[in-house]
Amino acid sequence: MTEPRPIESLPVEPAPGDAPTVPPPLTKKERMGIDRVAMPEQDAGERATNFREVNLGLTEQLAILEAQRCLECPKPYCIDGCPVAVNIPRFIRLLRDGDLHAAAESLLDDNALPCVTGRVCPQENQCEGVCLRAKTGKSVAIGSLERYVADWAQAHLDELPVAHPTPNGKRVAIIGSGPAGLTAAGELVKKGYDVTIFEAFHAPGGVLIYGIPEFRLPKDIVGAEVDRLVEQGVKIEANAIIGKTYTLPELRERFDAMFIAVGAGLPVFMNVPGENYKGVYSANEYLTRVNLMGAWNADSDTPVLHGQRVVVVGGGNVAMDAVRTSKRLGASEATIVYRRSHDELPARAEEVHHAEQEGIRFEFLAAPLEVLGDDERWVTGIRVQRMELGEPDASGRRKPVPIEGSEFEIDADMVVVAIGTRSNPLLTATAPELEINPWGYIVTDEHGMTSMPGVFAGGDIVRGAATVILAMGDGKRSAASIDAWLRGDWPPAPAEPVATVAGRAAARATAAAGSAAG
Amino acid sequence: MHPILRNERLSPNVTRLVLEAPRIAEIRQPGQFVIVHLGRGAERIPLTIADGDAGAGTISLVIQSVGKSTADLVELQPGDAIADVAGPLGRPTELPDHGHAVCVGGGVGTAVILPIAQELHRRGVEVTTIIGGRSREWVILEDELAACGTVIACTDDGSYGRPGFVTEALADVIAAGGIDEVFAVGPVPMMRAVAEMTRPAGLKTTVSLNPVMVDGTGMCGGCRVTVHGETRYACVDGPEFDGHDVDFRELSDRLSTYRPFEQAAMERRACEIGLRTKPKAGATEEAAEPAQGVPA
Numbered sequence: 001m002t003e004p005r006p007i008e009s010l011p012v013e014p015a016p017g018d019a020p021t022v023p024p025p026l027t028k029k030e031r032m033g034i035d036r037v038a039m040p041e042q043d044a045g046e047r048a049t050n051f052r053e054v055n056l057g058l059t060e061q062l063a064i065l066e067a068q069r070c071l072e073c074p075k076p077y078c079i080d081g082c083p084v085a086v087n088i089p090r091f092i093r094l095l096r097d098g099d100l101h102a103a104a105e106s107l108l109d110d111n112a113l114p115c116v117t118g119r120v121c122p123q124e125n126q127c128e129g130v131c132l133r134a135k136t137g138k139s140v141a142i143g144s145l146e147r148y149v150a151d152w153a154q155a156h157l158d159e160l161p162v163a164h165p166t167p168n169g170k171r172v173a174i175i176g177s178g179p180a181g182l183t184a185a186g187e188l189v190k191k192g193y194d195v196t197i198f199e200a201f202h203a204p205g206g207v208l209i210y211g212i213p214e215f216r217l218p219k220d221i222v223g224a225e226v227d228r229l230v231e232q233g234v235k236i237e238a239n240a241i242i243g244k245t246y247t248l249p250e251l252r253e254r255f256d257a258m259f260i261a262v263g264a265g266l267p268v269f270m271n272v273p274g275e276n277y278k279g280v281y282s283a284n285e286y287l288t289r290v291n292l293m294g295a296w297n298a299d300s301d302t303p304v305l306h307g308q309r310v311v312v313v314g315g316g317n318v319a320m321d322a323v324r325t326s327k328r329l330g331a332s333e334a335t336i337v338y339r340r341s342h343d344e345l346p347a348r349a350e351e352v353h354h355a356e357q358e359g360i361r362f363e364f365l366a367a368p369l370e371v372l373g374d375d376e377r378w379v380t381g382i383r384v385q386r387m388e389l390g391e392p393d394a395s396g397r398r399k400p401v402p403i404e405g406s407e408f409e410i411d412a413d414m415v416v417v418a419i420g421t422r423s424n425p426l427l428t429a430t431a432p433e434l435e436i437n438p439w440g441y442i443v444t445d446e447h448g449m450t451s452m453p454g455v456f457a458g459g460d461i462v463r464g465a466a467t468v469i470l471a472m473g474d475g476k477r478s479a480a481s482i483d484a485w486l487r488g489d490w491p492p493a494p495a496e497p498v499a500t501v502a503g504r505a506a507a508r509a510t511a512a513a514g515s516a517a518g
Numbered sequence: 519m520h521p522i523l524r525n526e527r528l529s530p531n532v533t534r535l536v537l538e539a540p541r542i543a544e545i546r547q548p549g550q551f552v553i554v555h556l557g558r559g560a561e562r563i564p565l566t567i568a569d570g571d572a573g574a575g576t577i578s579l580v581i582q583s584v585g586k587s588t589a590d591l592v593e594l595q596p597g598d599a600i601a602d603v604a605g606p607l608g609r610p611t612e613l614p615d616h617g618h619a620v621c622v623g624g625g626v627g628t629a630v631i632l633p634i635a636q637e638l639h640r641r642g643v644e645v646t647t648i649i650g651g652r653s654r655e656w657v658i659l660e661d662e663l664a665a666c667g668t669v670i671a672c673t674d675d676g677s678y679g680r681p682g683f684v685t686e687a688l689a690d691v692i693a694a695g696g697i698d699e700v701f702a703v704g705p706v707p708m709m710r711a712v713a714e715m716t717r718p719a720g721l722k723t724t725v726s727l728n729p730v731m732v733d734g735t736g737m738c739g740g741c742r743v744t745v746h747g748e749t750r751y752a753c754v755d756g757p758e759f760d761g762h763d764v765d766f767r768e769l770s771d772r773l774s775t776y777r778p779f780e781q782a783a784m785e786r787r788a789c790e791i792g793l794r795t796k797p798k799a800g801a802t803e804e805a806a807e808p809a810q811g812v813p814a
Contacts, residue, residue, distance in 0.1 A: 200735055202555045202562070202602035239604035241735055245541060265737040269749065276742055276749065276768055278775045285738035293732070294559065301561040301587055302732075303779035377771045424736050426754060 026068055036138035037066040044357035048327050051214045051296050054354055055119070055147075063148040067096035069133065069140045077130040078142060083473030084117075084183070086110040088127055088142055095149055104153035104160060107146065112186030112229070113179060113472065115154055115221045116208060118147025121469045122348045154224050162231060165192040170486050173198065173255040175242045175427065178206020179468045180261035180459030182226065183475030184482070185234045191483055195233070198240040198251070201292065206263060207468070210292035211284075213321050215328065216351075219291070241426065248431035248455075257454045257482045260442060261475060264421045264460035270313065274371030275417070279305060279379035283318045283418035290325050307414025309333045311382050313368055314418030315340065320351040322416045323360050335361040335410065337368065339387050339400040365389070367400065369407060371415055381411045421465045439464070447492060448478040449485070456482055519599040523576060525592075528658040529651065531583045532626050533592035534568070539603050540575030542567070548633040549611030549726065549758050553734040554579070554591065555602035561587040564731045564753070567606060568629040569662075580629030580658075586783035607734045608757045611724065613637055617698035618644040620691055621663075622684050622712055624704020625651065628659050630726050631703050639666035646670065648687045654678035685711045697721060702761060706770045713761035723761035727752045729772060744768050
């Protein structure tokens, strides 16, 4: 996130209220002279007390100006850097030319959930990270532009054509309605498949609705993206827990192919004494109560504790979501406890920056030893040990090493554990022929197919806790594989070089993410 | 949507709802539960499946009105519907095929005991069921349980059946000998008392826990209980555990987490009902049934 700067300095400034202005072609030098646009945001002090979206979105004027900064590289690295391979230069060019219809169609063709990715992608590790302009200064604000075009599309859906391809008579089941499942559904329905998504919760969206908070990704926006898929013909069966309501083999018989995208839903706890005291939440539980169940809203029947002094353990996006949520629910002191230092935080840079702006405290180089409680077993604090950074470990990050005799206590009336998630055995337990690795994640081949023919898998249940966009990439690739499998075109043609590069970018992002939701 | 077909009051604050849920009716087993979500803004709450009819595509839920969410549910009448019913969840009860089992039900826990007693009876196990309530009107499901074997009904005030707590009746049944296994479901203090009673003889005792839960699939970890010194999730590892291994004190503590919220929600609800001047079903005037069967 760049610092805000006065708009007056911009070289092109159309009069407000004008119809889309098509600026005259600029020379490369002129384009290089435009400074990166700053995303307008809600004031930090004000937003820390409400659940409205932090980022306000670009105006048309700012979006078209930022689009001018794209150099239209002959070899666009940004596409390779995108796990769903969005044709970024194409939609940016159409936006720059003021043809928002075409820009929206272009974007929606590549990405089933652009309103989501425009908000939650770690662009700095992906498209923007490899943008040529980042080499000499600031990358094009691709995420902000994607969000602008996607929001425009959502507001003008009735003006955009809805493709109704000829049904091909083949039925595909998708298990899980998170980012991987929704993306696969969008891809498959476009090709004429009869797609049914099975969702365990009462509402679709997976981590997009139970995990990521309203202030980062409004639930109406997720709902509208899902509605668009339903309008295209995707069927959603809620309250269907695969492994309980139906077994996997049972479902396999009813469908021509399947895609498993159930995520890595089980919370990991610290395994320290006192962890079951009242007032200790997993991030999953805390965020689900607040987001999916709407406990931030007084009208909701679902209770959630409103901690005054809140400690959130962890340094990923989920930890940032939890700590910023607690601030909005009235915490006077909300603290991140993380065992490494600022530089190793796996969360997106923007989330950390926003948290800092909102007055979140960071206790770095501290690892929990024990949760403290009173006679009634309510949390009263957390005892931690000071760490120092040693040699890099397997993840490439410097390993935290305990400092003897450095224990200290932090007062807290609520503790949220956000140190990761693991696989849920509920589904795999009912499918003995489905190969899983020792950690319970599903094993797939290079095409995303599991050990069960015609059954594919992707997202966190294959790769372990990662990001929304990586899950979407898996959804898109698996949909292509399912299409190839059902057309009898198997094995599909070898993956294009693009996918390899995207794969490498994905691997980097996985290493950087460390934690889900984002 | 899951239409309500029948609403039947079993005791002053316990109601049986029969509703459509064909898939769950088809595959449910004793010990399993569902998560019920009445509609937008409602809480998700776990309820044990008390009975079912696969042919009719219906299940029964026996609900004790203890808070706003349960008070809303017990008011549902034929013609109303529940938006979401997810399940069946949890592991089915591990049941023996022979011998003599004692089933102990306290309060609404009697509804959880019913499908267990029915299945034991079907398998040819001799079943003695001990159920209890504060007074006669709090004793539920006696006829259904009588179809599975001997029933000993107890009331605290002696107004019906055997005077005293269920644990006292259990002590006598155990003393008479020949018991192979005990199943106990009810308020936490009752289950703890039963487990302590059977522990010296090493009599296998299964209890069914009903901790705070959101998703019911292992995702939230809210239902974690300590069993044999290890953290387990009641939703996926249970809800039934070996009563001798459960940390009942922790369970009881964790169950009190939202008590202040529940009181506030009930007050809000009473206020809203007053505003609507809707005739009240009477479910909320009664306090939750006190822990039954516990030696004071």
